[in-house]
Amino acid sequence: AQSVTQPDARVTVSEGASLQLRCKYSYFGTPYLFWYVQYPRQGLQLLLKYYPGDPVVQGVNGFEAEFSKSNSSFHLRKASVHWSDWAVYFCAVRIASSSFSKLVFGQGTSLSVVP
Amino acid sequence: EAAVTQSPRNKVAVTGGKVTLSCNQTNNHNNMYWYRQDTGHGLRLIHYSYGAGSTEKGDIPDGYKASRPSQENFSLILELATPSQTSVYFCASGDLDISYEQYFGPGTRLTVL
Numbered sequence: 001a002q003s004v005t006q007p008d009a010r011v012t013v014s015e016g017a018s019l020q021l022r023c024k025y026s027y028f029g030t031p032y033l034f035w036y037v038q039y040p041r042q043g044l045q046l047l048l049k050y051y052p053g054d055p056v057v058q059g060v061n062g063f064e065a066e067f068s069k070s071n072s073s074f075h076l077r078k079a080s081v082h083w084s085d086w087a088v089y090f091c092a093v094r095i096a097s098s099s100f101s102k103l104v105f106g107q108g109t110s111l112s113v114v115p
Numbered sequence: 116e117a118a119v120t121q122s123p124r125n126k127v128a129v130t131g132g133k134v135t136l137s138c139n140q141t142n143n144h145n146n147m148y149w150y151r152q153d154t155g156h157g158l159r160l161i162h163y164s165y166g167a168g169s170t171e172k173g174d175i176p177d178g179y180k181a182s183r184p185s186q187e188n189f190s191l192i193l194e195l196a197t198p199s200q201t202s203v204y205f206c207a208s209g210d211l212d213i214s215y216e217q218y219f220g221p222g223t224r225l226t227v228l
Contacts, residue, residue: 041222100163101212
């Protein structure tokens with residue numbers, strides 16, 4: 001089945017430390033991949049998106065992600081986490097058909113930032 | 116900046132009652148979507164629409180109807196609400212085939228007692 005798995009439900013990091021949030025996808029074809037962030041009591045906002053090309057994509061607020069076809073992964077990284085990064089992060093894959101495209105989301109990873 | 120708004124932001128309903136969740140977008144997108152968000156499941160697609168007058172079933176449509184009376188408005192309707200429909204509902208608009216983007220509303224928190 002075409003799906004996205006985020007194996008870590010919760011991640012806690014210290015402010016200033018580096019961050020990696022994991023995402024594994026299953027998709028028959030060329031994947032278009034996304035990372036969204038959800039701040040408390042808000043909707044989802046796009047952090048970055050990947051479509052075929054450079055495997056490392058840059059996003060907003062210092063986030064980047066690396067696509068790996070061999071590992072079926074699209075991990076999100078940040079060099080130095082800020083307290084304002086406290087949020088829930090969702091990875092998603094576009095499922096394309098002849099008639100319509102939709103997003104399938106992972107379960108989300110809740111990021112906590114401690115002093 | 117793309118804009119998607121939802122109303123109400125919070126709703127408490129009784130079992131068996133009718134609930135209508137409304138969504139408005141000013142992006143002039145043809146495609147609109149309704150999702151529900153539950154812990155451990157991420158977002159799941161309930162219904163979507165290609166444009167005014169069209170509604171299509173998503174991955175979990177049972178117990179829900181949708182209505183798209185205009186380009187801007189897309190409603191989700193629970194004819195007979197049940198406690199299992201307690202969730203946070205998100206509306207989105209966008210184009211995943213050209214700009215590869217979806218814009219989300221702020222969500223509606225629905226509690227069915």
